[in-house]
Amino acid sequence: MELAPDLGAIGFIFHPGIHGGVGYQAALPRAEEVIEVVLDTASEGAVLAMEYMDGSGKHICMRFGELGGILEEVDCLGLKIMLDSQYSFAVSYDLTNRIALQQVVDELGAVPDGVYVLAVNANIR
Template sequence: MRFGVHMPLKGGFEQNILRLKGFGCETVQIFPGNPTGWKMGAAEPKELAKRADFLEEQSIHPLVVHSAYLINLASASEDFYAKSKSLLKATMEKALLYRSPFVVLHTGNHGGLGVERGLERIGETIAAELPGWPAPVKLLLENTAGGGTALGSRFEELARIIKNFPPGALGVCLDTAHAWAAGYDLGGEKGVAETLEQFDRIIGLEHLQLLHLNDSRVRRGSRADRHEHIGRGAIGFDGFKALLTRPWPVGFPAILETPEIGSDWDRANLETLQSLVD
């Protein structure tokens, strides 16, 4: 596996990469702009090419781009829906400039439309938008904690969207804290084996392209999205050890989104991951 962290852009791109590389980080995730706003800022192709070159020089790959939280492809508001489509397209284009293979998207919120109609709307929207996105960049649907009207907390819901597309057109990012909050047991060997078996049966493990490694502050099934440092939450060391020591494909990327990103906790959590697989 290749372990990495979600990297803040504050303080400089190259400086942050060198800081993370200093303790063994091999892959990173970034927000391409403000994660809680509609504005992304200019794409600056020259600057992004320079960053992509630097990542290659430093052997940091893949670079994962996480899209803004406001994007909701199931939105019933025409204004929100139009903004969501255009920001996601701009995110895919920016990811191309970064030479990133993956854009992560939270599946969406049905906002009262109902689960069925919400999933349909997301599937229809992706089908309409996908031909306009740069082909080398793949959209990964991230499983959600399932609070409110969030879609995509159940593997069945992710499968409903993905199965409408040719194999390989879309992928999945599995977030451990979200899966735990949605009720999936990742707390030890038995739970991890059962959860991945379910993932394989319902979605297909070949669609799994990325792990988000986060412990959880909440009780399993509580549907709240509260990340915790690795081993210090309800999933615990045994759960992460069971997950990470499975036979993952060589170079499979796994990224931390633990609290206090950008602090010394990055190193502590990454070293914990490394100690669990050694």
């Protein structure tokens, strides 16, 4: 994150990782702690965007609600979400119409600043 300005980037996109079989709830405190450390040491204005995973079983944040939970707990304007259409499709989210997209937004839940999507990776099938 400290290198973001040197690269001309506003921040970085990351996958929250795996829970190692202990489950999302058990892994959540550690994930939040690491995210907070990264954000605390980031350059002013830098952004960290979480990209959810494809649902292969042991990943943290395979559902939008899990990302929303981290956003609520960390409560930092520098933490955002990267929407990826391919991962969405892989875990049965439909992003092809407004109603389905609203369901995704609703699942994310109440987010402190209300602006939480940094970018969208739109894969064309």
